[in-house]
Amino acid sequence: NAGVTQTPKFQVLKTGQSMTLQCAQDMNHEYMSWYRQDPGMGLRLIHYSVGAGITDQGEVPNGYNVSRSTTEDFPLRLLSAAPSQTSVYFCASSYSGHYNSPLHFGNGTRLTVT
């Protein structure tokens, strides 16, 4: 099993550009989520989904869109990139998203916005 696969690993954008970070999992997990990791801030939840067709906002959703058309895929869209979105982005999935269901993370995407 590949687990959680994120692409690309690295990306450089100019301010105002848009892009999509891809995330796919092959564990048949219902719950998927996106986190960003910034120095000194830990990991913060951007958006999450508890199943196909269902998404919700996390702690820091502004500037990002998500959709969940299949169980396997959960892309994250940056609508108009800003330098404040320079970060490492992690996609994660779990069986249910409940408190007894550990998250499994992808390897991350390092995004730089200039």
Place this chain on the structure above:
Amino acid sequence: AQKITQTQPGMFVQEKEAVTLDCTYDTSDQSYGLFWYKQPSSGEMIFLIYQGSYDEQNATEGRYSLNFQKARKSANLVISASQLGDSAMYFCAMTGAGSYQLTFGKGTKLSVIP
């Protein structure tokens, strides 16, 4: 709302010795889960161990054990027989019943000395 506090920004341990990484938490939920993750310098987030709030026994996974003291709201990670490959950032995290957000601490950087 949940809060995780990791008071040790960095720690050193001699190879083959045991080390304890501290984690305290705050929540009003009766049901919750506590997790530890390892992030090596390569950047991926690796799930290590889980403890449920109703689990009476401390969780163990190989050389990792979680010292769960519910009344003190602490969930310390104990690594026995440290290895050079244990050098990494370690994050304590939690989520509560009804929440789909994993709240992370700021992490502890562990360095294993040969």
